[in-house]
Amino acid sequence: MSDVPLLQQLIDALRCLPGVGPKSATRMAFHVLERDREGGRRLAQVLASAVERIGHCSRCRTLTEHEVCRLCANPQRDRSVLCVVENPTDVMALEQATGFSGLYFVLGGRLSPLDGVGPGELGMEQLRQRLTGEEVKEVILATTTTVEGEATAHYVAQMAGSLGCAVTRIAHGVPLGGELEYVDSGTLAHAFAGRHRV
Amino acid sequence: MQEHTLQPAYVLHVRRFRETSLVVELLGASQGRCAALAKGALGSRRAWGNQLQPFTPLLLAWRGRGELPLLTACETAAPAHRLNDRALYCGLYVNELILRLCERDDPHSGLFPTYVGCIDALASVSPENAALEPVLRAFELDLLDELGLGMQLRLDQDGEPIDPGRRYDYLPDQGAVLLRDARGGFSGGTLLGLADGGLEGPEQRREARTLMRRVLDVHLGGRALKSRELFQ
Ligand SMILES: [Zn+2]
Numbered sequence: 001m002s003d004v005p006l007l008q009q010l011i012d013a014l015r016c017l018p019g020v021g022p023k024s025a026t027r028m029a030f031h032v033l034e035r036d037r038e039g040g041r042r043l044a045q046v047l048a049s050a051v052e053r054i055g056h057c058s059r060c061r062t063l064t065e066h067e068v069c070r071l072c073a074n075p076q077r078d079r080s081v082l083c084v085v086e087n088p089t090d091v092m093a094l095e096q097a098t099g100f101s102g103l104y105f106v107l108g109g110r111l112s113p114l115d116g117v118g119p120g121e122l123g124m125e126q127l128r129q130r131l132t133g134e135e136v137k138e139v140i141l142a143t144t145t146t147v148e149g150e151a152t153a154h155y156v157a158q159m160a161g162s163l164g165c166a167v168t169r170i171a172h173g174v175p176l177g178g179e180l181e182y183v184d185s186g187t188l189a190h191a192f193a194g195r196h197r198v
Numbered sequence: 199m200q201e202h203t204l205q206p207a208y209v210l211h212v213r214r215f216r217e218t219s220l221v222v223e224l225l226g227a228s229q230g231r232c233a234a235l236a237k238g239a240l241g242s243r244r245a246w247g248n249q250l251q252p253f254t255p256l257l258l259a260w261r262g263r264g265e266l267p268l269l270t271a272c273e274t275a276a277p278a279h280r281l282n283d284r285a286l287y288c289g290l291y292v293n294e295l296i297l298r299l300c301e302r303d304d305p306h307s308g309l310f311p312t313y314v315g316c317i318d319a320l321a322s323v324s325p326e327n328a329a330l331e332p333v334l335r336a337f338e339l340d341l342l343d344e345l346g347l348g349m350q351l352r353l354d355q356d357g358e359p360i361d362p363g364r365r366y367d368y369l370p371d372q373g374a375v376l377l378r379d380a381r382g383g384f385s386g387g388t389l390l391g392l393a394d395g396g397l398e399g400p401e402q403r404r405e406a407r408t409l410m411r412r413v414l415d416v417h418l419g420g421r422a423l424k425s426r427e428l429f430q
Pocket of ligand 1: 069072
């Protein structure tokens with residue numbers, strides 16, 4: 001490792017970021033060294049402590065630097081509604097887009113047996129305990145609409161139903177402002193099947 | 199692989215590759231199990247990501263040779279089969295079986311129609327074990343036949359016809375062995391029901407499931423199927 005020049009080490013390290021190939025990594029490295037050493041220093045510090053200190057919430061498994069995340073700790077949130085999502089980014093997206101006032105549970109992926117991801121890899125046991133032990137009345141499924149997301153939704157729905165929770169699923173269909181002609185047939189079929197009375 | 203015109207195919211599995219591309223494991227009507235690279239499928243240029251989903255009848259074209267030819271066209275041939283509830287688990291199980299047991303680029307010409315029939319059936323029967331299990335058993339038998347690992351379920355090891363009233367052990371490498379004892383093993387009725395696609399009642403279904411699992415496990419080389427965990 002020490003034989004590789006530091007500059008090359010930096011470029012290689014930057015490539016762990018999504019979407020960063022050798023060219024962008026080189027550009028970033030030169031930018032930091034030539035124009036913004038202060039920014040680079042700050043990035044290094046924050047990155048080091050983030051990687052060190054941010055873990056998963058012991059209740060909902062989203063990312064947090066505390067034992068229990070800000071949402072789970074908030075007494076104003078409605079504890080009877082639990083929204084099940086795949087990733088911490090989904091929590092962020094729903095928080096920004098909706099007025100949802102319940103709590104979340106982050107699976108950390110979706111059931112994908114062909115990728116080696118089964119119920120055990122997704123914290124389903126923790127979810128079961130959560131649904132058994134607490135005052136959750138309704139479970140909202142907000143998984144993706146891929147085949148794996150569907151399988152995950154079904155698995156959670158079965159579990160929640162057997163534990164006496166009401167189960168709902170977020171609607172999916174034609175995007176707002178979307179012209180039917182350009183919507184793919186799978187989405188259109190889904191939207192058509194999920195039509196509701198107006 | 200030569201350049202192909204649009205061909206019927208199903209996606210068995212999709213895996214992210216780099217930022218916007220997908221490696222797609224396929225079952226093609228004439229190619230059998232194969233794989234292709236869908237470059238930029240998740241990008242804005244080609245929105246194939248939504249279409250390249252399992253259980254959707256597709257028409258695909260690809261170009262190039264070697265490990266990973268390039269997908270060049272993708273159309274939906276018919277609406278996706280709606281696999282509901284447990285039927286979806288069954289579909290994932292079937293896909294995993296193919297990926298685990300079939301080698302890439304072995305044509306297995308009979309496999310595609312068998313697969314289509316299986317997915318059709320999973321989508322149309324009611325998603326309960328009593329209806330789904332016979333569909334899976336039939337597929338498992340056909341798959342083994344296709345791989346040259348077919349089971350002899352009408353004759354025992356000595357060439358005698360299976361007696362529905364007696365019990366047999368089944369050894370994956372030797373076939374059915376008549377048991378002196380009236381306990382243990384599998385009933386002849388289960389073996390014949392499996393062969394005829396006419397399993398009757400929960401007991402025969404349970405025996406058939408145990409038998410097929412035992413035989414498949416031998417061919418899977420001891421590595422368990424992950425999709426089985428969904429059924430627990
Ligand atoms: Zn939390």
